[in-house]
Amino acid sequence: MPDHPWFEVDGPAEPDGEFEVGPEERAFLVSLREHTASFASDDVYGDVGRTDPGDVLVAYVDLIDHEAGVHLAAYGVHFQADRVLGDVLGHELALPESPSARALAASGTVADLAWRSAAWIRDVLDRPVVLYVWLHERYAYAARFALADLDETLCQTYVERFAPPDQARELIAAGHVRGKGWIQTVGLSAPDLYFHVRGDLGRASLPAGVAAGTERGPIGGIWYA
Secondary structure, three states, X not given: OOOOOOOOOOOOEEOOEEOOOOHHHHHHHXXXXXXXXXXXXXXXXXXXEEOOOOOOEEEEEEEEEOOOOEEEEEEEEEEEOOEEEEEEEOHHHOOOOOOOOXXXXXXXXXXXXXXXXXXXXXXXXHOOEEEEEEEEOOEEEEEEEEEOOOOEEEEEEEOHHHOOOOHHHHHHHOOOEEOOOEEOHHHOOOOOEEEXXXXXXXXXXXXXXXEEOOOOOOOOOOOEO
16 A cells, blocks of 8 residues: 555544544545555645544545645545545535535445545646735735635635725625625735645636736735635
């Protein structure tokens, strides 16, 4: 079995004991490790867990921007004997209520499911992630990590004290706000800069006229979805 940092067959140590896997689950993980050996890397965290409730085996990868110290998203597959379901994961490694545009749903043998899952994970990791940045008087007042092929927001931040005067009020009035006052950067005009974070930039659809940044400055504020 390949020696790489993802999907340890015996699983991580849990607070209440070792993570146990059954025979079919073990076979799935062994095969998944083999199929991901060519692209597994230390800059992406890959692990195994279980849903709660449900106790379904989940093999997943975490996308993290190490420079900003921001968790971007977790993607993984739920394995259940003769089928897998893969998608962006939420709390307790749960799948979304409605599948996303790039969700995986497959049935077959354990070996086939491991191969399909590995191919899906590879495609997820190849998707272009970019960081869009908005500037005012040389300060970054807003930023958004996005999957740039389908323009999906991963996380974002908006710092009102650095923003143009009255802009926050206008965005809120236009409905570009969610939850506890989290301003959505989708309501802003085109960003000033973008930074390529990871993935295949050739698959990206970038806003016209936005310049590629060469050196990131500090970006303060709270990151939220």
